[in-house]
Amino acid sequence: MFLSSIALVQTLPCLAELGKIIVIGKPTQPLDDVLPYLATLPDVIAYNPHVPALTFRRQTGFITLYSDRVYITKVDNVDTGIELLKALTDAINVTWEHRDNLVAASTIKRAPRPLDIYSILPQTNCKKCGEATCMAFACSLLLQTRTCEECIPLRDDPAFEERMNALKSML
Numbered sequence: 249m250f251l252s253s254i255a256l257v258q259t260l261p262c263l264a265e266l267g268k269i270i271v272i273g274k275p276t277q278p279l280d281d282v283l284p285y286l287a288t289l290p291d292v293i294a295y296n297p298h299v300p301a302l303t304f305r306r307q308t309g310f311i312t313l314y315s316d317r318v319y320i321t322k323v324d325n326v327d328t329g330i331e332l333l334k335a336l337t338d339a340i341n342v343t344w345e346h347r348d349n350l351v352a353a354s355t356i357k358r359a360p361r362p363l364d365i366y367s368i369l370p371q372t373n374c375k376k377c378g379e380a381t382c383m384a385f386a387c388s389l390l391l392q393t394r395t396c397e398e399c400i401p402l403r404d405d406p407a408f409e410e411r412m413n414a415l416k417s418m419l
């Protein structure tokens with residue numbers, strides 16, 4: 249076992265969504281050794297081995313891990329936060345147990361920015377998605393308030409199939 253637990257040490261209001269909280273946890277030991285293995289898992293959107301810092305996207309919000317702190321955004325309440333910290337502890341331990349089957353990550357991975365997403369969209373500002381511009385739609389995708397399929401040309405035109413796949417892999 250790598251880690252006994254992650255203790256909840258603080259909560260803050262989550263500015264990204266009214267009524268939700270940010271849960272801050274402290275692991276029983278530094279996470280430095282396990283972060284390069286966690287960085288190989290799906291749903292990792294950013295990793296910087298030099299900090300070190302790692303961010304996962306979860307269904308709503310994000311989980312960011314540093315050496316001695318864990319931040320989980322958009323959490324419903326304290327009880328849910330405690331459950332998420334327990335689940336994260338289990339996930340860290342399972343990853344550590346299987347580390348021999350993983351290749352530790354050593355390079356920086358950064359989260360996509362609006363311009364990265366915009367560059368893949370059709371860039372016609374056709375408004376079929378309900379947004380005024382493709383850039384507005386790109387921002388909505390990053391905020392997870394819209395889905396790729398809501399860009400009608402991207403969804404329906406076979407010529408955009410590769411772009412659609414690229415977009416899905418970025419998000």
Ligand code: SF4
Nearest residue numbers: 374375377382385399
């Ligand atoms: S439907 Fe797609 S192409 Fe049209 S404005 Fe929205 S994002 Fe741009």
